Amino acid sequence: MLYRLRSTDGKFDRLEPVAFKDFSSFGNLEKDLEELIAASILDVLFEDASLMPIFQERQYQAEADIYALNENGELIIFELKRGAAGEDAVHQALRYAQDAGQWTFSTLQNKYNQYINSSTDLSLAHKEAFNLEHPLDAKEINKKQHLIIIGSAADDSLINAVDYWKHQGISIDFLPYRIYEINGEKYFEFFALPYDRHKNPSDVKGVLFDTNRSWDEESIWYMMENNRVAAFGDAKRFVEYVYPGDIVFFSHKWTGIVAAGRVKKGSIKAPDDETLYRDVEFITPIPRKGQAIKAMPFGKVSEITGKSFFWARTIKVPYLSKDEADNLAKELKAYLEKST
Template sequence: MSLVEAHREAFSLKHQLEPKEINNKQHLLVIGSAADDSLISSVDYWKKSGISIDFLPYRIYELAGEKYFEFFALPYDKHKNPSDVKGVLFDTNRSWNEDSIWSMMDNSRLEAYGDAKRFVHHVHIGDIVFFSHKWCGLIAAAKVKGEVKAPDSETLYRDVEFLTPIPNRNDNTLLAMPFSEVSSKTGKSFFWARTIKVPYLTKSEALELVDELNNYLHRT
């Protein structure tokens, strides 16, 4: 079988392409260490120069004597050291349970449920979490202060200390910073479909967003 015939069969094309039409555009994926700043800078330079290229980082680290390998898919964060404080946008589970938000607000907790409960392990004591409420925006920010706890087989949570006003279920309107404004303030495009909205924020970026959120909630 010729290359053009194999290509037509592999991609279920009605007509085979001319040889000159095959492979006339390439996209390069560079896989490397998240700590390799020179490689990341090079990829950024090539991208700005018009080359179709992306960087997919990985990192290897040790926690409590256990070694871990972590691989990122796009969009990825450049958070290199898991022990560093980071900012995380975390979903309130509105798609599945309208009352989940009030369990978190009333008890000062960050909670996740079912298959998504594992994401509670992705934040650590000292991290800053932003509660992302579907169809609304960011409703509050808090600092993680507790270890992971399991009140039942379907739930994991961490205790938090709020850094912004705490929403009240008795209020007529739930105040929230729209997602579009969050992206505008941070200069980042987030993957909103996930429980954790990557990319992460650095500590300084997270503190700046806390200030912006406080200003927004107080003037609204």
């Protein structure tokens, strides 16, 4: 809940609740909410809980809205409700979960290929996404299912139904959202499990950022030679997630972390419609074009930070705290200098 702070003689002395709305208040479709959640599920809403989206519902099909895998290969099933839905929505979601629990690996493989519009082995994609030592065996994927219902914070009937089934031993959770309209601007409030932890955008943080090698081998040199952290095409929005003072660790696919730089003060720049970048000051040695690229292996990064990252995205969540980022930068600098 959002409260407006009221004060008397410069002293905060009372709270005034701010009215909230949901997607249906603005005439938006449930599909709009689905696309918003799907686009933000990893890097914004669940920044400390790595999930690998593998499928979204198709029109006129009896399917949940979003399906994802966690690091253990368990299936996370999201059902989204834009406005008041009631207990029938939970019954519907339970049927989806029951159906999904019977899906074979082959079924999941086919759904994943439809989702990414490519023929990629699901086990290998999962291994790469979570940087596992070995891919999970087919029978280890979808051994367990978890149901998450996202709906309006004002939908008491839906909340009560979720609580009932949760107390019956079903792995189900309710995540509420609210929309506030303040001075003509709309704000989306979302509560992520388990403690709604999010890094404060104003806090200095560490960000593992992809060099775009999968799409363009030259992207790394665009960044290294111009002192930039950049992203391109549909992924360019990720540059908006880093702020002045943050430490960016450049993650080069199949290689490791190749450099670190501190984001400089100044605005985001857009040299063309397909590119966004911020200026950085490198604080470690950087690779040079035409020379062998030295890098800290991804496994060592996890060893130093004690974190398991989701490697398959432009930004490798979770973020690092300032102290964690400073320590990794120090270790990376020593590692790269020793390798020289």
